[in-house]
Amino acid sequence: MYLPVFSKDLKNYKDKKVCLIGKVIDIQEEKKVIRLKLLDTFGFFDVVLFDVYNIKLFDTLLILGSVSEYNNNFSVIARYLSILNGDDEILWRKFFIKKIKKNKKKNNKENKMEEKDIVENNNLEEKDIKKEIYEEELPEEVKLRKQILEFIRDNDKGDGVSLKDIKDFFDISEEKLSNIIMDLLSSGEIYESSPEKYKVI
Structure with missing residues (x-):
């Protein structure tokens, strides 16, 4: 499952699958790699592509990939991307924000449940909690x-x-x-x- 995140949170998702939306502000083409710098609500993030796409400056992209770290800089290795135009961009941004809110609520509920379990079960062994994996x-x-x-x-x-x-x-x-x-x-x-x-x- 690709987790929707913002650029400010990339360091918390090292080696995890993430989904981001951003506007292209820089394109650097190398031999077999294209490096993009994208801007989202909270700042910049870098994306590495190995496929050739028809991307232009100021295109809005939906990126699916995994987070990697090099010299304390975090970037997204893109597996899939889509260029968003007009109404598509608005729809995807709404979907994206909705998913982030849903994940935050889910994390808050899990944290509250964990705190409650710790208080109630001080002397008991911790039980394994299985999480359902939702197909997106x-x-x-x-x-x-x-x-x-x-x-x-x-x-x-x-x-x-x-x-x-x-x-x-x-x-x-x-x-x-x-x-x-x-x-x-x-x-x-x-x-x-x-x-x-x-x-x-």
Whole structure:
């Protein structure tokens, strides 16, 4: 599960999977790595990419990845990313803040329960508490988006890949596929070469 966090909290999530939203303020391209500096509500954070994306300055990105530390600097090694535009950005930010609030409430409840258990069970052995792992839709959506982009790239024989071929291969609802295709079009990662045929830029 990718935990939604802000840049100020990265040091608390070393080697954990996190989700962040930020605006690109610097891009540095090296041989096989792209380093981004993003700005969120609480400051800056660095992102390392190993895949090539069509990212421009001031794009807003949704990043899923794991936190790593080098020379006491924390950065996110991106596994998935999505470029957010207009209404998408507002929706994702609302979703993001809602998840952070939910996690804080959950952590507060757990802390209160732990304090209560300590008071009640001073002389008893501590019991193991199993936590349920909730599957989030977010990673699946981003993963599916990336798979569709790769499918278009890999199956383009020159004139693009048809919407029907994509739908037949992924076996997902037409509405879901349409939303992902519109997102890829609006983020500039693909274009419509002819009616309902798509090519990667």
